[in-house]
Amino acid sequence: MSEPGGTTSDVGRDVGGGVLGGGVLGGGELGDGVLGDGAARTPWRAGPLLGAFAAAGVLTAADVRVAERLGALTGEADERVRLAAALAVRAVRGGSVCVSLADAVALVDVGDPGPGRIEAGGREAAGPGPGTPDAGPAVLPWPEPDAWAAAVRASAMVADGPAGPADRPVRWVDGRVYLDRYWRDEQLVRHEVDARLAAALPADDAAVRRAVAARFPRPADTRQRLAAATAAVSRLTVLTGGPGTGKTTTVARLVAVLRDVHGTDLRVALAAPTGKAAARLQEAVDAELAELAAASGAPRPAVLHASTLHRLLGARPGGGTRFRHDRAHRLPHDVVVVDEASMVSLPLLARLLEALRPDARLVLVGDPDQLASVEVGAVLGDLVARVPPAGSLPARLAALVPDDAPPPLTAAGGTGTGPTTTGTGTGPPVVTDADRSDDARDRRALRGGVVRLTVPHRFGADLGALAEAVRRGRADEALGLLRAGGPHVQLVETADAAPTAAEVGGVRADVAAAGAAVVAAARAGDAAGALDALGRHRLLLAHRRGPAGVALWSAVAQRWVTEAAGADDGGGPWAVGAPLLVTTNDRTTGLANGDTGVVVDDGSGGVVVAFGTAGAPRLVRPHRLPAVELVHAMTVHRAQGSQFARVSVLLPPATSPLLTRELLYTAVTRARDVVRVVGTAEAVQAAVQRPVRRASGLLFPR
Template identity: 55%
Template sequence: MTTTTPGSALRPTAPPAGDAVDEGDPRLAVGVPAGLAPFNVARVVSAADVRVALRLGRLTGEHDDRVLLAVALAVRAVRSGSVCVRLDDLGSLALPEDEEAARTDAADLPWPDRTAWVDAVARSPLVAVGVEGAPDRPARWVGGALYLDRYWRDELAVRHDVDGRLAAPDLPVDADRLDAALARLFPAAEDTRQRLAAAHAATRRLTVLTGGPGTGKTTTVARLLAVLHDAVPHDAARPAAAAAPAPSRAGANAPADQGTALRVALAAPTGKAAARLQEAVREVVAGFGDAADRARVGTPVATTLHRLLGYRPGSSTRFRHDAHHHLPHDVVVVDETSMVALPLMARLLEALRPDARLVLVGDPDQLASVEAGAVLGDLVHREPVTPPATAPVVLAAAETALADAPPPADGEVDDRAVLGNGVVRLRTVHRQDRDSEILPLAAAIRAEDAEATLALLRAGHGSVEFLETPDDEPDDAALAAVRADAVAAGTLLVEAARAGDAAAALEALARHRVMVAHRRGPAGRGRWAAQVEAWVEEATGHHATDSPWVAGRPLLVTTNDAEVGLYNGDTGVLVAEPSGGVVAVFGDPRAPLRVRTHRLPPVETVHAMTVHRAQGSQFDRVTLVLPPATSPLLTRELLYTAVTRAQSFVRVVGSEDAVRTAVTSPVHRASGLRTPLPGGQSSVRSA
């Protein structure tokens, strides 16, 4: 491999065979060393990836193209959602940037010799080697993977905190009251796994509650809160050694006896997900048969993780709560954990009191976070550990709940073994819409069964519709079907907004949503948002004006604003006021958050959205427009997530090839969290 100094770097000179290089293409970096140029031209690394690698090389005196390529790939890996990059995995290294790049055969690129490549990386002044390597290097080589140091430190912090919680002894609990509460709140035979989750959460510091749609995750959360309020001795919940600052209002329950009751925080990654969690938990609590249980849980309040942690934009510490200023809560429940990126999970774990109970809830088959990491999936699929001791109540619940556990699927850990990692999988579908084909469709996608998925889509039983587009372009029939749903929901939205009815407008906002994989392009969000907007304008006479502040405009928040209480991904609508102006409303239709337009953070019109943006939301009807089968964004997780956003009806628009590609293309995010540290090193912090 040729080495060059930054000053002798050349313009990319090795395009894929048969392709011409566009010298003005902004995706091509200027002054790329010869060893990186072919990978930039093939879109394996972007111009930005190359620039970061070159800058780090200049700062550390590293000029070897092989090392700079590895660093550029590590930067690219983070952009693609991975925490690190493995130099022995050609498939992950050559993840294409776009459809054009997907046509390039990665095997044809001039990859360095693997042995020499690894040796060059390990000897580089830019790279620390091993867990105990120098702390001041920008990158780290550990266990056959190259990390940017920031992400290595975050992964190590999560590993330390998780392993410490798993290794800690059981927390105090009143055994008699726990048995009685479990029997009262989980009486049905089919609730055995839910009961196991509650027993585990009562005695352990970390519980990971997973399951697909309809398995009762939120019901379990509501009931386990009642169990904890009843069975955890209040004087044991906050020992003197764990004294903490007074709680903020965000995420804390407000029971009658605030001085002695457990301090519980409910949180989710987005405002929409937090609102759904709060609403669902309150509905379950309202249905408790025992008035005492209803009183103990009170009226739970859910918030975003950023607000819970006290997000401080512009601050060097970012969050008010950290390792030195712990959250005051005894119990923290996080819903939609699949959306939580590695850095945010690291900040949450360090902010918890060591004796606090953490319950992570989610579906690991959904799309992972937009940022780096797939923490929920990593925790669910980690190599199992054996806890130091397990409370008899947990052992008894596990014996019943896991007696008939199915054999693990490919890539899964046995349900009994994974319990040592705090993981409880809910498998029984409890949701009442058993006649719906949405849940069987989701199960077929999750199982990577393309034939079953296509059969269910084509059967069209009323809750599922497949509009096949062999040419990847919706025909008139497909457009007419999508238009009918978009206009019906849009008309209700505009009429309610013009009438100043915030509740009805927010309800209409959730009636139908067009979802896409890409932000740009023929099948992208921009094209479909414009199309839906045109349809609604034609049907309602609700035409755009010079002012963006017009009643009926659906909004998507694109930036966090803790002061206002809005966060990236929140959706709302502008509604008319009696005075003649408009106000933006967000959240629960029964108690919407009202925000004056001058106080809004950056927003955009949301007639269509990417599946990533839709995560954490639910809509009555969903239309998913698939991109061509060549799209690198077409994955099993994307299709599964979109389908499970629908409550009563889902329509898939696309080709058979696109469906097959999606179902058989699971996402693989590189991370070291699933396996032990190399060399058998302990990851538990000493006291």
């Protein structure tokens, strides 16, 4: 498993490596040349059933080759079973943990945007998307459902149920087909999460109450107080909310509360999936803690150093799915805070939970409505959405929030101590009408240590309303808000997916103005000014390639900047004023995949590259840099976790497989001040109406 954002593992290493326990399918058996090919071609030695699905574009050569190899190794010749295995591989490739055979026909018929659409690591794959089905069930030779299920469950390739044999590569559980390693990771996460919620940690409730009141003085958001109280008494806290709702501020004050209660020698680790996110987390938390100390007259606390999750766990040279820290060699920390948790994959969270001490506190922070991990799973969303086991946590929390705050998450006539769902205890709870409200959902989620921040502190009203309409899937409302416009929201509604020069005139003006400011500051040797200008505007796209891709539009934007600023293109990425994106992690310089910088005149005839923030720029000589590329435009995935004063979003055609609700929400919320959306009305509505659905068993009770 590679560090997110770096060179991602291919499906062969991720799926095949270890799928039979000994890495039978790993390494050279399934190499990049085969797995990188998403073309709809009949793979080597494919039988007629799998060949038909491959020819229709449903399965890739990689999907079929893994299934055929598993069949050969386990002696399973039934193509119906091999098809189920191939669909499970396809599901993993698209980010799902499993595939439901009962839903497989419908998913393929509507052209689901997940499986089969994006290769591991987010690389765009060939094939049609939503609105352009792979092939209908009338065309494909789908097995008869009951006979198919029976054949899969009886196969020597498949472990039937949770208690099935441990040495089989595929597992059937309640109609869902898993590659066994992912089922095991899912079970580990389920068990560890439930165990962490089963019993509260001992704490002096009076001390917690005093600390929460001191660190969150009125008029603090009651939910921020609730999050701190949760972390003080629970081994798992999930802090969610949209951009600008105060998650990072809450994390810093939460850490201060824990130190007040448990002492300043509390060992706290800050981590994030990427180096860039880790650096932002460290900077924000350190600044907030310093401000708290100054306000109270206390000494400035020691800086909390943040790292990537891979570095925290002790990634071994050469990658792999195992780390230095595990059940036998636990992390020493008392508290681990993970930011941007929506980007954490299921296997990575499983490894983290394995490595934590049983009494350690875990705080997961993120926005479940943003784009999920480019690898397997949507764990943050699953943890927020699942109905947790019953417990006493909400009642205790109500007593820990100071009296001057309104009761947390209570409804009329309610106490805020539990959900209003009903159920028999043998199946999923029955959700009442009252539970469908946000507050009722949040009360129910509180049993799972989930606290959702809802008060935005950063956006203008119109931008916040647009983000909320997209998040809730209200397509007509979102389009109406865009068409109405406002000081923070603009729509350039195009006639078709290819905008004209006039339609991108506003984009050009913003790109040119920001780019010219970057170049002017860089020529003057003003690193801070260049970095500040770099954050004034960002052009975002869904695709990396094609007419609506970063490669094309970055070149267009570079030409606009050149014409506006008289920039020198001859120097390529080392021209003064060139904006650069780091594409690999580098421990020598401390630069992380996703870091952005600007080439600046050093005043002596050479150049340096400025990274970091305008307040604290870091200067690095070009020869010391890892791999970089020009970044006049970037994908929405790349921009996740960053914010810019103004953002322009160029939407692809409505049929694009990458155009989803999560992508549009993430793009819109990258803007602090103004967002401009360029695209057709159909593209806007298609995005809002198309949530990414990743199959998982975490939402189902066991």
